[in-house]
Amino acid sequence: MASFLQIADDEKGHELELFCVPKHYENDLERVIIPHGLIKDRTERLARDIIRDMGGHHIVALCVLKGGYKFFADLLDFIQVLNQNCDKSVPLTVDFIRLKSYCNDESTNSVKVIGGDELSSLTGKNVLIVEDIVETGRTMKTLLALLEECNPKMVKVVSLLVKRTPRSCGYRPDYTGFEVPDEFLVGYALDYNEYFRDLNHICVLTEEAKEKYKV
Known part of the structure; x- marks a missing residue:
């Protein structure tokens, strides 16, 4: 089983006043649950793990938009640095796909794939899917089933x-x-109806904000 850092259900997080938070969001957030610096450090470790396991293979890094773009960019930056300084390196090309499965704060049963017609280019390739968050897992299972039809060599x-x-x-x-925990999180490109992508830290959204930005 892969290792991860567990944020407990009763994690109190950090007061907003301790961090730089955009003024237009100050009343919309309960607390900072994962500060930006901790995200970056953990992402660097993930880059090391990926190079350890996949080094020597040509990898197509497939970014799941829109929420994955900041994590994707930071992860690839760390991989690039490691490529320049480690014995193992990973030749990388990039591609993008967009999945939509949310309405307000509820995950829907249908998954809309935008850009899925391009997946055929991944035939015979080693694919690294880069995602922001896995919740029910149904969205990722749908994407993996679509990818399987294209016969990639390996998918992580x-x-x-x-x-x-x-x-x-x-x-x-x-x-x-x-x-x-099972809370609605925003920031670091995770959104609520397209808001909060411009927030560096991962934060818990208030109930009032869910109503305020509802579509």
């Missing part, structure tokens, strides 16, 4: 977050940054 999944939830189908990624 790295997710910054995995949510501890009774709604989970039991799926676990190959690499996990943090296991988090």
Whole structure:
């Protein structure tokens, strides 16, 4: 089983006043649950693990948009540094796919894939899927089933977050940054109806903010 950093259900987090938070979000957030610096340190470790396991292979890093873009960029930056300084290195190319399965704060049963027609280019390739958060796991299982039809050589999944939830189908990624409580989290490109992507830290959203930004 891959290692991860577990954020407990009763984790109190950190007061917003201790961090730089955009003023327009100050009243929308309960607390900082994962500070930006901790995200970066954990991402660097994930990059090391990926190079250890996949070094020597040509990898197509597949970013799941939109929520994965910051994690994807930081992870690839760390891999690039390791490539320059380690005995093992990973030749990388990148691709992007967009999945949509949320309405407000509820995960829907349908998964909309945007850009899925390009997956055929991954035939015979070693694919690293880079995701921001795995919740029920159904979205990732849908994507993996689509990928399987294209016959890639190997597929690994790295997710910054995995949510501890009774709604989970039991799926676990190959690499996990943090296991988090069953709360609605925003920041570091995780959004609520497109808001909060411009927030460095991962924070817990207030109930009032869910109503405020509801569509």
